[in-house]
Amino acid sequence: MSAPDKERRRPLALTMGDAAGIGPELSLQAWKDRFTDRLPAFVLYADIELMRAAARAAGIDDKVIVPVTDISAAADVFRDSLPVLSIPLAEPAKPGSPSVRNGPATISAIRSAVADVAAGHASAVVTNPIAKSVLYGAGFEFPGHTEYLGALAAEFWPGEPSEPVMMLASSKLRVVPLTIHVPLKDVPALLTADKIIKTARIMAASLRRDFGIENPRIAVAGLNPHAGEDGALGSEDAEIIRPAIEALRAEGLDVTGPHAADTMFHDAARKTYDAALAMYHDQGLIPIKTLAFDEGVNATIGLPFVRTSPDHGTAFAIAGKGVASATSLKAALKLAGEMVARRLSAAAS
Incomplete structure (x- = not known):
């Protein structure tokens, strides 16, 4: 396999967002629709039991949740199972009831995803929604995702330009x-x-x-x-x-x-x-x-890596009820894959 092909096989790093929000169920729905929507492979940074519970709630055999430690193997696992890199929660999550105690795990998922992109294991970061008020209680010192990603970029890509700018994108x-x-x-x-x-x-x-x-x-x-x-x-x-x-x-x-x-x-x-x-x-x-309420994507531009996110919040009021739409998350995954492909093509030319 050529170097460009290997690069293109690197999975996206998808974070769970707030464990009590709609991120877990949207991630599972996106994986279910991976073939019909032609989504790029991704590995989910989340608590294993959280995702098994989400699968059972959706009427899916929880054996589809497969823990992985080797991110490079996720593309192969993705065809038949949802690869999950374990980010343990401090306590079981209850849909719709966020816990400050689980805030550090939310933050850890983001940091781990960015670190794996910096190390060349994943191709881009896609983030599920967070609840900033919950994270503030856990010691989060940034106004939101965008600013935290900027700080991580400065840490993992020292010396490279990093001026994060929020772009909302749709067709x-x-x-x-x-x-x-x-x-x-x-x-x-x-x-x-x-x-x-x-x-x-x-x-x-x-x-x-x-x-x-x-x-x-x-x-x-x-x-x-x-x-x-x-x-x-x-x-x-x-x-x-x-x-x-x-x-x-x-x-x-x-x-x-x-x-x-x-x-x-x-x-x-x-x-x-x-x-x-x-x-x-x-x-x-x-x-x-x-x-474009359902299809809008939040893309952080100005970073040395690709990051996208659905353009909506945690939706605690409907979390766990099976009614949340994964359209925006799927659009975020697609856009991240497209952005990575364009950057790789430009680098190869």
């Missing part, structure tokens, strides 16, 4: 929020031309490398209604956002704006760009969750 829209989990009242003070320029550069690089778009087009949203309406509705659009766009265009990037956010997400407008840069969380996430 209908790709969007990056410039500011994420901050109060709306704090957003204007956080906007800088430098931040816009850096983020747009990362977006352009990812669109080329990870999405195969040779000449990416980026549309930048304004902050204020009607993009400030020539200063009548705020000065940030003219004083911060527009100069950043002009600087990016001077670099040769195809960047337009600032656009009025209320008119840049309809069908015709979306055909004019490959990704949108929103100024704050809801400005970007409301459109994509309206257009």
Whole structure:
């Protein structure tokens, strides 16, 4: 087997997320649909008994849950069984009832998955949803997945550029929020031309490398209604956002704006760009969750490794009831596989 073929056979590293959420059952559902949806092979970082219980609850023989220690063997196991790398919980998980005591296992699954990608055993990280409030009680010191992954990248890939940026992607829209989990009242003070320029550069690089778009087009949203309406509705659009766009265009990037956010997400407008840069969380996430609630994927770009995740939360209210949709997780697995393949092809050329 050639080196590129060996690279392509490396499985994805899928983390369990919060053990009391829908991650375990979604992982099992994705494995069940592996052939019909043509999913890449993955190994699940989770508690063995947690997954056996999830299998029984779904009416599946729990013998399909196969513990593995050799990640390289997961691709062979995957055809007939769900390979699980053991991440023991402190106590049995009850669907819908998260436990702070199991928080360290959630964190350990993420760290172990990233470590295996760094070591060359797995090809990319795909994460099931976590509950940040639960992890904070377990000593988690990061605002969320994105920031923790950035810290792990700096640890495992020292010296390599690492500026994690959250992109929400679907077949209908790709969007990056410039500011994420901050109060709306704090957003204007956080906007800088430098931040816009850096983020747009990362977006352009990812669109080329990870999405195969040779000449990416980026549309930048304004902050204020009607993009400030020539200063009548705020000065940030003219004083911060527009100069950043002009600087990016001077670099040769195809960047337009600032656009009025209320008119840049309809069908015709979306055909004019490959990704949108929103100024704050809801400005970007409301459109994509309206257009592609089930199929949206959270992709962390700007990292030295590929990471994707379903674009939804732990859904404790429906955990264990067998009604959660695995569509977004399956889309995340597919996108991770596609991103890895594009990076490998680019490296080989």
